[in-house]
Amino acid sequence: MVSLFDLPLRDDLKGLTPYGAPQIAARVALNVNENTHAIPEDVAYAIVTALAESVMTANRYPDREFTDLRVALADYLGTGLGPEQIWAANGSNEVLQHALQAFGGAGRTALGFEPSYSMYSILARSTGTTWISGERDEDFRLSADTAVRQVAEHAPDLVFLCAPNNPTGTPLAIDTIAEIYDATSGIVVVDEAYFEFTPAGTASATTLLPGRERLIVSRTMSKAFAFAGARLGYLAADPAVVDALRLVRLPYHLSTFTQAAATAALRHAQELLAVVGDITAQRDRIQTELPDLGYPTVPSAANFVLFGGVRDPAATFEDLRATGILVRDVGIPHHLRVTAGTHAETSEFLSAMSEISPR
Numbered sequence: 001m002v003s004l005f006d007l008p009l010r011d012d013l014k015g016l017t018p019y020g021a022p023q024i025a026a027r028v029a030l031n032v033n034e035n036t037h038a039i040p041e042d043v044a045y046a047i048v049t050a051l052a053e054s055v056m057t058a059n060r061y062p063d064r065e066f067t068d069l070r071v072a073l074a075d076y077l078g079t080g081l082g083p084e085q086i087w088a089a090n091g092s093n094e095v096l097q098h099a100l101q102a103f104g105g106a107g108r109t110a111l112g113f114e115p116s117y118s119m120y121s122i123l124a125r126s127t128g129t130t131w132i133s134g135e136r137d138e139d140f141r142l143s144a145d146t147a148v149r150q151v152a153e154h155a156p157d158l159v160f161l162c163a164p165n166n167p168t169g170t171p172l173a174i175d176t177i178a179e180i181y182d183a184t185s186g187i188v189v190v191d192e193a194y195f196e197f198t199p200a201g202t203a204s205a206t207t208l209l210p211g212r213e214r215l216i217v218s219r220t221m222s223k224a225f226a227f228a229g230a231r232l233g234y235l236a237a238d239p240a241v242v243d244a245l246r247l248v249r250l251p252y253h254l255s256t257f258t259q260a261a262a263t264a265a266l267r268h269a270q271e272l273l274a275v276v277g278d279i280t281a282q283r284d285r286i287q288t289e290l291p292d293l294g295y296p297t298v299p300s301a302a303n304f305v306l307f308g309g310v311r312d313p314a315a316t317f318e319d320l321r322a323t324g325i326l327v328r329d330v331g332i333p334h335h336l337r338v339t340a341g342t343h344a345e346t347s348e349f350l351s352a353m354s355e356i357s358p359r
Ligand SMILES: *Cc1c(COP(=O)(O)O)cnc(C)c1O
Pocket: 033, 090, 091, 092, 093, 094, 117, 162, 166, 191, 193, 219, 220, 221, 222, 223, 228, 232, 233
């Protein structure tokens, strides 16, 4: 039998395993930070209607510039952004890949502050970019001093900031982002995948865009918008950055169906985002109740909570799984991460945590 390692595989891919959380059927799936609320039926019908119309034109290639979708995304972001400042792809993972393809590559470096989103280093490697694993402060916070010191030390071509940070939930102050930007001559990517879950009044890094042509702010419809299955991520940046990304995208990378579905969903943004308050209430409930069970939590501004006090994360993961609940072992010693689900799902998780024997 032939294995992939018997093939003339790229040297830098030898020995690797594909990234991804285990896809296990579970009653209560709180492992990949999805919005666990279903799409409202009237919104689903509106999306289906748009899709049905788009099928009639699927004999032609889609609009390569996904113009309607970019207008809708610019409108959603507001803050004076125009469609020429918007880029989108099949999930923000692909958006980030485009950024690395355009601004990273062989002989270049990208710096991130770990623990953070694992895809940054994986995308760096697959684009031939050297990954530099930077460190955070105590309790997973990231101060301007700590970040600026490492930016000065490594002079990276790209800096990845995750605000709030996955898997810790830690917010990142907008002033810190501005200071990091000033400390580098490279591209600064701010991943705001969880922005909609941050406290009211939190400033988006999109407000920093005027005058900062090396800044990229990425977003996704996978989390707050409950649209993970549709695969639509996007970014806001200077129009020149968008021009750079056009050099590396595949022609027609966003299908007719993706464009139609995402544009229709954005017309119903308010309805889709109506559950965000319920989700953040469950996040806050987890942060209140888990410590009472002996599991201290890391303060989160996202739709998930990283908690400690777990003697054996793999064993607790299995204990929960046995009761039909899926959480995420992110590889941080004595910690697990749980997504804030519906009230009922969160109750199940909390009661399971109180019942399983301490590990
Ligand atoms: C979930 C997540 C994304 C979203 O990825 P998509 O490809 O848009 O589904 C991006 N960044 C972070 C930090 C995430 O946790």
